Amino acid sequence: MAFEPHDVKIYTVNGATAGSSSSLPDWLTRKRTAAKGKRAAKEHVEGTIELIQGFEFPEASNKIKTTPDGTHAIATGTYKPQIRVWDLNQLTLKFERHTDSENVDFVILSDDWTKSIHLQNDRTIELHTQGGFHYRTRIPRFGRSLAYHSPSCDALFSASGNEIYRLNLEQGRFMTPLVLEDEEDDIQGVNIIDINPAHQLLGFGVDGNGTVQFWDPRSRKRAGVLRLPANKLITPSFDNNTESMTAGLSVTALASRTDGLSYAVGTSTGHTLLYDIRTTKPFAVKDQGYGLPVKSVSWIEGGSRMAGDGMVLSADKKVIKIWDRNSPSVNFTSINPASDLNDVHHVPGSGLLLTANEGIQMSTYYIPQLGPAPRWASFLENITEELEDQTTRNVYEDFKFVERNELQKLGLDHLVGTPALKPYMHGYFISLRLYDTARVIANPFEYAEHRERMIRQKMDKLAETRIRSSTKQVPGVKVNKMLAEKIQRDEERERKREETKKRMVQKNLAEAGEGDAMNVDEEEEEDVISGRKDTPTSVLTDPRFAKVFEDPEFEVDVSSREYALLNPSSVVQRKGFGERGKTAVEEEEEESDKMSSDGLGKSDSEDDSGNSSDSSDAGELNKFDPRVRPGQKNVRAQEAYNRSKQQNRTSNVKLVPMRPQSGANGTQLATGKEATFGQRRSHSSYPGGGKSASRANKVNIAEDGGMEMSWVPSANSQDARELSGQGKAGKQQDRRKGVEKFGAGLEKGAEDPLELSESDRKGRVHRRQGIRSGSKNAFRRN
Numbered sequence: 001m002a003f004e005p006h007d008v009k010i011y012t013v014n015g016a017t018a019g020s021s022s023s024l025p026d027w028l029t030r031k032r033t034a035a036k037g038k039r040a041a042k043e044h045v046e047g048t049i050e051l052i053q054g055f056e057f058p059e060a061s062n063k064i065k066t067t068p069d070g071t072h073a074i075a076t077g078t079y080k081p082q083i084r085v086w087d088l089n090q091l092t093l094k095f096e097r098h099t100d101s102e103n104v105d106f107v108i109l110s111d112d113w114t115k116s117i118h119l120q121n122d123r124t125i126e127l128h129t130q131g132g133f134h135y136r137t138r139i140p141r142f143g144r145s146l147a148y149h150s151p152s153c154d155a156l157f158s159a160s161g162n163e164i165y166r167l168n169l170e171q172g173r174f175m176t177p178l179v180l181e182d183e184e185d186d187i188q189g190v191n192i193i194d195i196n197p198a199h200q201l202l203g204f205g206v207d208g209n210g211t212v213q214f215w216d217p218r219s220r221k222r223a224g225v226l227r228l229p230a231n232k233l234i235t236p237s238f239d240n241n242t243e244s245m246t247a248g249l250s251v252t253a254l255a256s257r258t259d260g261l262s263y264a265v266g267t268s269t270g271h272t273l274l275y276d277i278r279t280t281k282p283f284a285v286k287d288q289g290y291g292l293p294v295k296s297v298s299w300i301e302g303g304s305r306m307a308g309d310g311m312v313l314s315a316d317k318k319v320i321k322i323w324d325r326n327s328p329s330v331n332f333t334s335i336n337p338a339s340d341l342n343d344v345h346h347v348p349g350s351g352l353l354l355t356a357n358e359g360i361q362m363s364t365y366y367i368p369q370l371g372p373a374p375r376w377a378s379f380l381e382n383i384t385e386e387l388e389d390q391t392t393r394n395v396y397e398d399f400k401f402v403e404r405n406e407l408q409k410l411g412l413d414h415l416v417g418t419p420a421l422k423p424y425m426h427g428y429f430i431s432l433r434l435y436d437t438a439r440v441i442a443n444p445f446e447y448a449e450h451r452e453r454m455i456r457q458k459m460d461k462l463a464e465t466r467i468r469s470s471t472k473q474v475p476g477v478k479v480n481k482m483l484a485e486k487i488q489r490d491e492e493r494e495r496k497r498e499e500t501k502k503r504m505v506q507k508n509l510a511e512a513g514e515g516d517a518m519n520v521d522e523e524e525e526e527d528v529i530s531g532r533k534d535t536p537t538s539v540l541t542d543p544r545f546a547k548v549f550e551d552p553e554f555e556v557d558v559s560s561r562e563y564a565l566l567n568p569s570s571v572v573q574r575k576g577f578g579e580r581g582k583t584a585v586e587e588e589e590e591e592s593d594k595m596s597s598d599g600l601g602k603s604d605s606e607d608d609s610g611n612s613s614d615s616s617d618a619g620e621l622n623k624f625d626p627r628v629r630p631g632q633k634n635v636r637a638q639e640a641y642n643r644s645k646q647q648n649r650t651s652n653v654k655l656v657p658m659r660p661q662s663g664a665n666g667t668q669l670a671t672g673k674e675a676t677f678g679q680r681r682s683h684s685s686y687p688g689g690g691k692s693a694s695r696a697n698k699v700n701i702a703e704d705g706g707m708e709m710s711w712v713p714s715a716n717s718q719d720a721r722e723l724s725g726q727g728k729a730g731k732q733q734d735r736r737k738g739v740e741k742f743g744a745g746l747e748k749g750a751e752d753p754l755e756l757s758e759s760d761r762k763g764r765v766h767r768r769q770g771i772r773s774g775s776k777n778a779f780r781r782n
Helices: 242-247 375-382 390-396 404-410 432-442 446-464 481-512 514-530 543-549 561-566 568-575 584-593 604-610 635-652 677-685 691-696 718-724 727-734 758-762
Strands: 011-014 029-032 041-044 060-066 072-078 082-087 092-098 103-108 116-120 124-129 132-138 143-149 154-159 163-168 173-179 189-195 202-207 211-216 221-227 251-256 262-267 271-276 284-287 296-300 311-315 320-324 327-335 341-346 352-357 364-366 399-402 421-424 427-431 697-701 707-711 740-742 746-748
Touching: 011 375, 060 103, 072 103, 072 352, 103 143, 116 143, 154 189, 189 251, 202 251, 211 251, 262 296, 262 311, 271 311, 284 327, 296 341, 311 341, 399 404, 399 432, 404 427, 404 432, 427 432, 432 446, 481 543, 561 568
Parallel strands: 060 341, 143 189, 251 296
Antiparallel strands: 011 364, 029 041, 060 072, 060 352, 072 082, 082 092, 103 116, 116 124, 124 132, 143 154, 154 163, 163 173, 189 202, 202 211, 211 221, 251 262, 262 271, 271 284, 296 311, 311 320, 320 327, 341 352, 352 364, 399 427, 421 427, 697 707, 740 746
């Protein structure tokens, strides 16, 4: 059964999450506090489950392997150089040992962890037993690889030369080394040693000439040489020849299959070649894609049947690729670790991968499609669904991604460069709690607006289900209904105009001849059917403008100033028929002409005329001022104003009839209080209309319809008193000695009956008591 790369699920059960499954930014890591005097360990805030407790090194790890019995895992790392052993049945660290030099490679000699041999980078070889360090020896050159041939008890060491050193563990001494020779080129060193488990054939990956040499351990002679196709692996240039290309090719990884016939060869160019030992041509070539040397290759055997037979694992320091030997161009899956890889180990018969990398935590990946979980981690099969994207989902729930312009709206742009904002792509990650707090401060009414918006949406949905009136509605329009109706009216008007024009043409043709009109109809119908004549398209049905009538982001704001400038007639109709509303320019000018609330816009004349008095009533400070308290209402003042308004409406208002009222005998009342000025004038102009009227008033009617009236004012106020109804009592009261009256209410020689007080004549000289100060918000004292 073939799998696509996206169908294979990868679960990170130890260490940093793989980039191929759910990568996390670097700022989602933190430093864990350690004991005093120790280095702080780096770990994820919200990590996946920790399958093996303490599966890490203080600085980095170099090599990792599991024991043949599958109960322990052994790894080497730095800093300081050390060896760690984990008990897989207990899923915890068993012990650790420190060495003098950093480890290059090691081999497990027994079925468990008790015996192992280690190659150090200072040319030393250490043997370790259950009790600890056992023996140390040295080799002449700096070693690169290590292997153990169990039938002869020989430990083979490759170094920077062309010699393979042999240490016989049974006799406890070095044997004659194996000398590798090549007729075409000198050998710079041997990078890797492989021993075939089927027939014990020795394979040596040579550095510098791109060859693999096979030796028979029984005769200790070379059995054959495999030369890699350098012209296919290295891109040739104009100044490179075949010899220089071959000199730049090296074998960095080598693995044999249990069938005894297949070999996987990894090169320094990032290619993996699969060979059958019976032929010199590779039957499969895989490119890692990064051009980096291949760190590790291995054959995956005894896994799941779903993964197929003969899967190959190849890894450089950037990526791990698992692919089928029969289809190398398609990856079964690929893993991009968070740190550079140093070594990869596949637990035999399972879907678990252990990695040693340039990081504190060592990574462990579980792939169910590759194989089942090992016996000591069988519970992984029950919790794989919970592991899927758990890290990403939990971590990002506490953060919010914002852009730079949104930061400016929230007033948080000053936090750029601080730990509060984590740069990521074209924006920043910010704590969700801080984001919510800043959003509430920037807009306190956001919740109310959101609630109102949700209520409006629900009301709109309910309104759509109601029975609509007979007015024609445009179907499928959610926003800009006025615009849709206008477009529909224009299209309907245009359609009627075309129909009228068409009827006129048909009528003219019918008068000329009946056959011509029928031919015109038939031709138009054929054009529409055949497609020669395009049917008229509407803006409402055009898919290019669909969002204008569906997306609320495209809604036209009819209350904006720009809309008023572009559609002044629509604004007038919206304000009311027959009443011309102010345009946007007029409203702006009127707003600029308004007085400011602090009185700075008043002129000098207004100050002189309006503020001339300095009485206590005019300057009382404890009166209600709506400008000082814009949100407060004066209830008593409003009630008094409503009562006065009601009284004026009922008693003081007198409506003058448009037509003169008639008396009992049908004559018009020309002298009543309800009579108009024209009625009174016409009554006084008739003969015998009245003595006082004819004497006091003189009205002349011109020929052109004009009117002229003149009168002579009285020398005293007797007539005025008679008109006002004072009578004799008023006459006795107004006759005062030495007082001469003239004009309308003017008199001469009268004394002021009322004496003004000192404060009224000179103004107030003391401060008011119990009133708040205008400059300080406190009551003034003496």
